[in-house]
Amino acid sequence: MGVVGTLDVDSDPAASLSGRNERFAAFVRNRTDTLMKTAYLLTRNGPDAEELVQDNLVWLYPRWAQVEAAEHQLAYVRKAMVNRFLAGKRKMSASEVHFDESFDGFAEVLPPGRDETAEVDARDQMWRELGVLSERQRAAIVLRFFHDLPDAEVAEALDCRVGTVRSLISRALNTLRTSGNFADDAVGSYYLRNVT
Amino acid sequence: MTSNRSLTEELQSVLRAHSLNAPEPSGAIEDILARTIAADSSDEQPSPRSRPRVLRLLLRPAIVGVAASVAFVLVGVAVVNATRDNGSGGSTASLSEGSPATVQQNRAGAADKSVSGDSPVASAVAECARPSDRVSSSTAGPLTVPRTGARMTVAVTTCTDGRGVATGSQVDVVSQTGSLLATLVDRARAIQADFVIIEGARITVRGYSARLGGAFDYPFTMSPDGTVFTAGPAQRYASNCVADNVRVSIKDGPVRDRTQLVQVVNTDIYPCALAGYPTVTALSGSTTRAVASATIAGPSGGVSGSVAPVVVLTPGAVATSLVELDSQTDGTGVCPASDRVRVSIGAPPRTVTIPLKLPVCGLQVHPLVPGETGSN
Numbered sequence: 001m002g003v004v005g006t007l008d009v010d011s012d013p014a015a016s017l018s019g020r021n022e023r024f025a026a027f028v029r030n031r032t033d034t035l036m037k038t039a040y041l042l043t044r045n046g047p048d049a050e051e052l053v054q055d056n057l058v059w060l061y062p063r064w065a066q067v068e069a070a071e072h073q074l075a076y077v078r079k080a081m082v083n084r085f086l087a088g089k090r091k092m093s094a095s096e097v098h099f100d101e102s103f104d105g106f107a108e109v110l111p112p113g114r115d116e117t118a119e120v121d122a123r124d125q126m127w128r129e130l131g132v133l134s135e136r137q138r139a140a141i142v143l144r145f146f147h148d149l150p151d152a153e154v155a156e157a158l159d160c161r162v163g164t165v166r167s168l169i170s171r172a173l174n175t176l177r178t179s180g181n182f183a184d185d186a187v188g189s190y191y192l193r194n195v196t
Numbered sequence: 197m198t199s200n201r202s203l204t205e206e207l208q209s210v211l212r213a214h215s216l217n218a219p220e221p222s223g224a225i226e227d228i229l230a231r232t233i234a235a236d237s238s239d240e241q242p243s244p245r246s247r248p249r250v251l252r253l254l255l256r257p258a259i260v261g262v263a264a265s266v267a268f269v270l271v272g273v274a275v276v277n278a279t280r281d282n283g284s285g286g287s288t289a290s291l292s293e294g295s296p297a298t299v300q301q302n303r304a305g306a307a308d309k310s311v312s313g314d315s316p317v318a319s320a321v322a323e324c325a326r327p328s329d330r331v332s333s334s335t336a337g338p339l340t341v342p343r344t345g346a347r348m349t350v351a352v353t354t355c356t357d358g359r360g361v362a363t364g365s366q367v368d369v370v371s372q373t374g375s376l377l378a379t380l381v382d383r384a385r386a387i388q389a390d391f392v393i394i395e396g397a398r399i400t401v402r403g404y405s406a407r408l409g410g411a412f413d414y415p416f417t418m419s420p421d422g423t424v425f426t427a428g429p430a431q432r433y434a435s436n437c438v439a440d441n442v443r444v445s446i447k448d449g450p451v452r453d454r455t456q457l458v459q460v461v462n463t464d465i466y467p468c469a470l471a472g473y474p475t476v477t478a479l480s481g482s483t484t485r486a487v488a489s490a491t492i493a494g495p496s497g498g499v500s501g502s503v504a505p506v507v508v509l510t511p512g513a514v515a516t517s518l519v520e521l522d523s524q525t526d527g528t529g530v531c532p533a534s535d536r537v538r539v540s541i542g543a544p545p546r547t548v549t550i551p552l553k554l555p556v557c558g559l560q561v562h563p564l565v566p567g568e569t570g571s572n
Binding site: 019021024025028029032033036038039040041045046047048049050054055057060061124128130141142144145146173174177180182183184185187188 | 199201202203204205206207210211212214216218219221223224225227228231232233247271341406407408409436466547
């Protein structure tokens with residue numbers, strides 16, 4: 001008979017639940033920060049990011065055994081969150097800016113002699129351009145360039161083919177390069193060659 | 197501008213920088229665990245009461261919905277210990293006829309009242325998280341119990357971060373003798389109560405939450421015997437102001453050569469809400485001459501109360517923030533000049549940089565207020 005699952009019949013169900021809860025709690029405490037960053041880059045505002053992270057983890061809680069069975073738990077949870085975002089359950093404005101009383105500006109560390117104002121303005125322009133991208137394009141960009149995932153893993157997270165990921169990224173970069181003049185680089189050129 | 201960076205380097209830099217604007221995880225962690233593990237292990241028993249005479253109404257704002265409304269999760273009702281004031285309680289809540297009169301009072305920050313032991317609401321005033329937090333308190337009412345005619349008051353306590361930015365308001369129902377009867381909004385929810393509307397047995401708390409994304413009406417209904425307060429669904433009446441529907445500019449302030457005004461105009465067709473301070477930086481070339489310190493008020497104006505107000509901008513309406521230039525020099529008698537001013541509002545910021553020659557020894561910026569003067 002093939003093994004279709006594992007059931008620890010010797011364990012005390014209450015203890016098992018307690019252990020699962022402890023591991024879930026540990027994951028939440030340790031990983032919410034990084035998930036929140038990803039969610040923020042996807043949703044582009046704090047409240048929606050919080051909601052996305054919370055809803056995703058609450059939804060996964062009864063399915064935590066599946067998460068624990070995954071080879072890479074964080075990737076599993078992140079994939080679920082990205083899919084939740086793309087599924088349209090989140091109807092959030094990509095261009096929302098939320099006033100945050102604690103915001104004191106970016107801590108900018110720039111070499112002397114550079115025009116920091118111009119650079120900040122250019123960054124704002126690029127951030128706005130990121131808001132123009134489709135949700136799938138933005139998700140691909142965040143996974144590829146924020147998490148440094150290879151195309152294959154981005155494809156896995158987005159449930160699509162590698163070629164589709166490259167197409168999404170190339171179109172996104174084509175949009176983003178209008179936000180300034182940039183030096184050539186191999187990575188960007190690789191994707192931009194594929195613009196169709 | 198031609199950057200030395202490549203497109204992908206710049207992209208990574210932008211993503212990293214903006215990821216720092218993600219919300220602090222602590223609140224989300226608490227909520228997730230409350231909705232999962234704690235809910236699983238709950239035996240439906242109420243939690244220990246911090247105030248033994250009162251079953252508190254725990255207001256649980258549900259996660260902000262996709263549209264312009266928010267569902268509230270009501271996890272409890274407030275049962276008043278009515279033995280002192282209102283007779284025995286415990287009836288099921290229902291909307292009473294109440295008084296037809298409408299009372300609208302208590303705009304937070306407009307009528308600050310010192311908190312003393314002599315105050316009838318002193319016993320109900322919530323404590324802020326840190327002693328250094330400044331407190332604003334005010335009351336609305338009377339709130340009349342339909343069945344008994346007993347009078348009650350709604351007390352609002354707002355804690356701030358010391359700069360006048362509200363960290364949360366507590367909204368309590370108190371008896372005429374000052375006894376706490378119920379808590380409608382808990383300070384930990386980080387909702388800034390703007391004002392309270394009392395219509396017969398209905399209480400509506402208007403509040404702002406940057407975290408939840410705008411300004412909301414939180415309705416409550418009092419039972420005829422005044423013993424039960426039931427929360428209704430919250431309604432968002434203004435979303436946060438967003439980058440694409442506000443215009444930010446700088447103009448001369450009321451005191452020539454000493455003040456500037458940061459002006460925010462709602463260019464959208466819907467109202468939007470904001471609260472707090474813009475970030476103002478004086479620059480000379482690539483050098484930062486001064487970053488304005490956030491203060492509630494200064495010699496030339498600002499906010500008259502102790503809390504930065506909630507500003508709801510109707511389409512075309514203006515909010516302003518007063519910037520004051522300090523005259524105190526560095527001892528040389530000369531203030532270094534700046535040639536540009538950069539203003540950022542929001543997170544992620546809406547940033548504008550404007551050529552403006554200023555002698556800058558120091559800068560203060562006051563909170564955004566409605567209107568064109570920078571003061572309220």
